[in-house]
Amino acid sequence: MSVLIRNGHVIYGEDFEIVKADVLIEGNRIAKVAKGINEGADTVIDAKGRVVSPAFVNLHTHSPMGLFRGLADDLPLMDWLQNHIWPREAKLTREYTKVGAYLGALEMIKSGTGTFLDMYFFMDAVAEVVEESGLRGYLSYGMIDLGDPEKTEKELKEALRTMEFIEKLNSDRVQFVFGPHAPYTCSIALLKEVRRLASEHNKLITIHVSETMAEIGQITERYGKSPVVLLDDIGFLGRDVIIAHGVWLDSRDIQILARNGVTVAHNPGSNMKLASGVMPLQKLLNAGVNIGLGTDGAASNNNLDMLDEMKLAALLHKVHNLDPTVADAETVFRMATLNGAKALGINAGAIKEGYLADIAIIDFNQPHLRPVNNVISHLVYSANGNDVETTIVNGEILMLDGEILTLDEEKVIAEAERVSEKLA
Numbered sequence: 001m002s003v004l005i006r007n008g009h010v011i012y013g014e015d016f017e018i019v020k021a022d023v024l025i026e027g028n029r030i031a032k033v034a035k036g037i038n039e040g041a042d043t044v045i046d047a048k049g050r051v052v053s054p055a056f057v058n059l060h061t062h063s064p065m066g067l068f069r070g071l072a073d074d075l076p077l078m079d080w081l082q083n084h085i086w087p088r089e090a091k092l093t094r095e096y097t098k099v100g101a102y103l104g105a106l107e108m109i110k111s112g113t114g115t116f117l118d119m120y121f122f123m124d125a126v127a128e129v130v131e132e133s134g135l136r137g138y139l140s141y142g143m144i145d146l147g148d149p150e151k152t153e154k155e156l157k158e159a160l161r162t163m164e165f166i167e168k169l170n171s172d173r174v175q176f177v178f179g180p181h182a183p184y185t186c187s188i189a190l191l192k193e194v195r196r197l198a199s200e201h202n203k204l205i206t207i208h209v210s211e212t213m214a215e216i217g218q219i220t221e222r223y224g225k226s227p228v229v230l231l232d233d234i235g236f237l238g239r240d241v242i243i244a245h246g247v248w249l250d251s252r253d254i255q256i257l258a259r260n261g262v263t264v265a266h267n268p269g270s271n272m273k274l275a276s277g278v279m280p281l282q283k284l285l286n287a288g289v290n291i292g293l294g295t296d297g298a299a300s301n302n303n304l305d306m307l308d309e310m311k312l313a314a315l316l317h318k319v320h321n322l323d324p325t326v327a328d329a330e331t332v333f334r335m336a337t338l339n340g341a342k343a344l345g346i347n348a349g350a351i352k353e354g355y356l357a358d359i360a361i362i363d364f365n366q367p368h369l370r371p372v373n374n375v376i377s378h379l380v381y382s383a384n385g386n387d388v389e390t391t392i393v394n395g396e397i398l399m400l401d402g403e404i405l406t407l408d409e410e411k412v413i414a415e416a417e418r419v420s421e422k423l424a
Helices: 063-068 077-089 094-110 123-133 149-169 188-201 213-223 227-233 251-260 268-273 281-286 306-321 329-336 338-344 375-381 409-423
Strands: 002-012 017-026 029-034 043-046 050-054 056-061 113-120 136-143 174-180 205-209 241-245 263-266 290-293 359-363 388-393 396-400
Touching: 002 029, 002 359, 002 375, 050 375, 056 241, 056 263, 056 290, 056 306, 056 338, 063 077, 063 094, 063 113, 063 409, 094 113, 094 123, 094 388, 094 396, 094 409, 113 123, 113 338, 113 388, 123 136, 123 149, 123 174, 136 149, 149 174, 149 188, 174 188, 188 205, 205 227, 213 227, 227 251, 251 281, 263 338, 268 306, 281 290, 281 306, 290 306, 290 329, 290 338, 306 329, 306 375, 329 338, 329 375
Parallel strands: 002 043, 002 050, 056 113, 113 136, 136 174, 174 205, 205 241, 241 263, 263 290
Antiparallel strands: 002 017, 017 029, 050 359, 359 388, 388 396
């Protein structure tokens, strides 16, 4: 299949150069970016007045949690988790989780996300949704053993079962990732075995680390060191590790992350809403740490809109540092595209010949995006997910002119309402 996108403002290459050009997609790759491409294509899209952007990479979320959107707002993290979210999650079935995954997939497609890194339960069901929706999903079963050896074995078994299920799908868009929940919910034994298995099977690892002051206190009291130092001491860290949050990091932690090539998935919306704190973005960037952007789950954000998340990231760090030059628009846009793709080891996050054809076309024919003085700035500070008109992943059109082509939008929303009533 081939797609030709004509007449757009194209964000070209790794340097995000803005060019008026056409983009030719052949199969799942970008074949050519140039003015006046005359080659025929199966589908031709007129992008006049639109911006042709790399699709966004959501580097940390819990996609089925849209079912809990708005049910436990304005609470600190541990109260939110222990007294509201975990009791509701105990009611989840595979069917309910799949309904939530459909809702999450729909929301991401409509707001221009092409790839996401997920951690939740019943991830075989989520994998089926990813395959059907056309998204690119990196999926981890969230392991929690709370120091119980019997639970350790059970959690590892479920993770391996999920890995086997995903690999049998034989899809280049659906990948398994090991996902121990966090150092405060996982035993050292579990963490060490995850590290061994990830190396053996050549899989990525994602884990929540240093999200709150309470977590730092808990780990320090238990082990006499920070979560990052703990993970380093047991040989857990590496270039295949993506830590979520990284809010409470000291200089030693940052040096360790940089030395090990660890990526940090920044979740400013969730961190602000739960009052967890502010990640030391500039210090991490100065140390050379790769930073991606994530929304976290829609129960603590409360959306999966990466355009919205970019604005939050840029504004948060400016006011926190009292410095308007921190978290400039291009840096934040890079976090939401190229940096996320780099963390996942995929040739995506940019519009350039040979890259995966993951593209969002954004309608700039609107008052809040005119005049087109600065495309990247407008995307970070002015746009939102509703401005996305077309989403293409792996060369396949998932949404065209606002119409979802791979999912039944009305059915997804109706099912989400039905299940939400059962979980409330």
